Amino acid sequence: MPEPPPADLPASDLLQDVLAHAQRAPRSPALIDARGRRTDYAALAHRIRATAGGLRAHGLRPGDGVLFSIRPGPDALVVALAVVAAGGTVVFADPGVGAELFTRRAELAGARWAAAESLLYAAAGLRPARRWARRRGLLLPDYAALGVRHLRAGPWLPGVPRGALSARRLTGPPLDPAPDPDAPAVVIFTSGTTDRPRGVVHTLRTLSAGLGLLQQRCALGPGDVVHTDQLMLGLPALAGGACWSLPGTPLDPARYARGLVERRATHAFLVPADAARVLDVAPRWPGVRGVLLGAAPVVPALLRRVRAAAPGADVLCIYGMTEAPPIAIATAEEKLAHTGPGDLMGTPAAGVRVGAVDDELVVEGPQVCPRYLGGPAHDRVRTGDLGRVDDAGRVLLLGRRKDMIIRGEHNIYPGLHEPRIAALPGVVDALLVGLPDARTGDEEVVLAVVLEPGAALDGVRAALGAVVPGSAFPDRVVAIDEVPRAGRTHKPDREALRKVVRCASR
Structure with missing residues (x-):
């Protein structure tokens, strides 16, 4: 604990x-x-x-x-x-x-x-x-x-x-x-x-404590220009007396890249998928001396591209959750040097304590939310992530207990949408899964459906707009013969389904 x-x-x-x-x-x-x-x-x-x-x-x-x-x-x-x-x-x-x-x-x-x-x-x-x-x-x-x-x-x-x-x-x-x-x-x-x-x-x-930890770690202060549309770093910039530069939403990679140069940005904060898009149009980020990446896994290939774009910049990867922002911080060098099991999340932020209960990471600290809406008070939260703390006190992520899919800035919860999709005419069963993109760390959202005899996949695609919001809309829809299941309760086996979907895309 x-x-x-x-x-x-x-x-x-x-x-x-x-x-x-x-x-x-x-x-x-x-x-x-x-x-x-x-x-x-x-x-x-x-x-x-x-x-x-x-x-x-x-x-x-x-x-x-x-x-x-x-x-x-x-x-x-x-x-x-x-x-x-x-x-x-x-x-x-x-x-x-x-x-x-x-x-x-x-x-x-x-x-x-x-x-x-x-x-x-x-x-x-x-x-x-x-x-x-x-x-x-x-x-x-x-x-x-x-x-x-x-x-x-x-x-x-x-x-x-x-x-x-x-x-x-x-x-x-x-x-x-x-x-x-x-x-x-x-x-x-x-x-x-x-x-x-x-x-x-x-x-x-608690909000001030969490954002204050980021402001202190990034040493944001007068004269700095922080280029981001994310409150997670914009508010700490203001608390430190820096200037918050807003690139506009939705993010346009070319416009974001122009803003880095024209506004003489010193710091940038991006989710990994957006960082990859900006790098595609602007492989060099002159003058940037601090880059923060968070809200999704950060893969080595992306870290190397960021370091090449901003040589000498302090590149940080933030591990956190809405309930406790941030939890741990890792430098690009630490993550790239890690060769052991799991994904290195880094050292817990000042005053934050991380442990594991039944292999699930548990967090306590000044930035932890005191409760959920309508729920009792608590002083620690379970992350839903499988992991451990190594002998050096660093947090290692070993997997996600949740079925959540991360795409860009959006957390997609399959259980919110699958019942409605399965209720569409011609659909027997439906599951949403994420397929990791090794280049960006983002996830492709794939909808797998079991169709009734004679039903057409095009008809399902056409009907999705009425039941699935744009933030969760699948990137790809595939038909499968049956949903893989496992265990005595025959629950859907999402990992097996990912293998089926990968084979179907070849």
């Missing part, structure tokens, strides 16, 4: 760190948005305080949940930090999971507010827009029907509810934030079925 973390770790407060830097260096650059527009720390701090005051003036109470569906950008950052400053809870709500699961998550969170982009209101609420979205695999929820107070980001569009507040125009008496550090600050849904969604609850204290 993990040992208790030391009690003398320095306390941090992400929100106060950002506001304090605005006092020390008000005209230093804080943000560069996707269009190249710059915001200094004084302007950012003023917007956060004024928006928090506006939320309070319009009725947001401490403890209120705010469903949050705004892409990374200045408005998203301001609204999220203002909600926390006002004592509310940011409930990250991905509309791409499908309407049913989204609605169930919203009910579980008990949110009284929703903050979403105008385009989402229009796309979900207008019939022609809904048809357009469905054809692209987007099963969007009807935001306007949620029965909450609405805050829109972007211009007014048809479908936006009457009375929705504008994120840009919302203002009130500037609020000097003093939220309870141990009250829920964010809720992030990670897995679970429609009936039992799982929401990770972080307080301002």
Whole structure:
């Protein structure tokens, strides 16, 4: 079992760190948005305080949940930090999971507010827009029907509810934030079925601790420019007084590469699959002296390409989970030198304790979420990963206990989608599996279906858009004679299925 973390770790407060830097260096650059527009720390701090005051003036109470569906950008950052400053809870709500699961998550969170982009209101609420979205695999929820107070980001569009507040125009008496550090600050849904969604609850204290560990390890500070669309490194950059450069979403490899050069980025953070795409168009990253890779396995071939692109850069691989970001950190050199069994995850972050129970990694530390939504308090979490800690104190990953598939930024849970696919006309059974790509570390999502006699695979492909959201849409669909099964309970044997699918692709 993990040992208790030391009690003398320095306390941090992400929100106060950002506001304090605005006092020390008000005209230093804080943000560069996707269009190249710059915001200094004084302007950012003023917007956060004024928006928090506006939320309070319009009725947001401490403890209120705010469903949050705004892409990374200045408005998203301001609204999220203002909600926390006002004592509310940011409930990250991905509309791409499908309407049913989204609605169930919203009910579980008990949110009284929703903050979403105008385009989402229009796309979900207008019939022609809904048809357009469905054809692209987007099963969007009807935001306007949620029965909450609405805050829109972007211009007014048809479908936006009457009375929705504008994120840009919302203002009130500037609020000097003093939220309870141990009250829920964010809720992030990670897995679970429609009936039992799982929401990770972080307080301002645990969130600040985790992001503070990254800021300290990367030594982010004034003068640094961090190029990423990921909150995981953007927020630590701001807490350290650095500049957060936003490349825009979805990630465009060529645009990302131009931003590295034009904005004189010193640090880059990418998921491995996106790093491979950027390297394909830009094999050299001049001026970059820090690269972080995380959220998916990092294979040796990709590490060698990154080191060649940014010679001399500190290349770090982050192992973590939503419940405990980060857990361990490994340098590129450490990972490439590892010749033993398993995948080297590196040394636990400061104050983090990692152990194994029944071969499953268990984590305890200042950044561990205190509970799941609707669940009891805990002081450690099980990772779902098989592994051990070696004699040198390094974490080794030996496999994943979960069936989760990782593709790009998305965690795909087969159990959420397989029953609906199996219910399609002509389908007897269906399983989703991931096939690792040795070049990028990403996974190809393959749907294997057993068809009824006379049923056509093309018909199944055509029907998938109505039951599978775009974030989980399979890269490939194959027909198999039967699902491999194993054990006394005859459960599906996914590893055997992967072998069948590999053979079918040859």
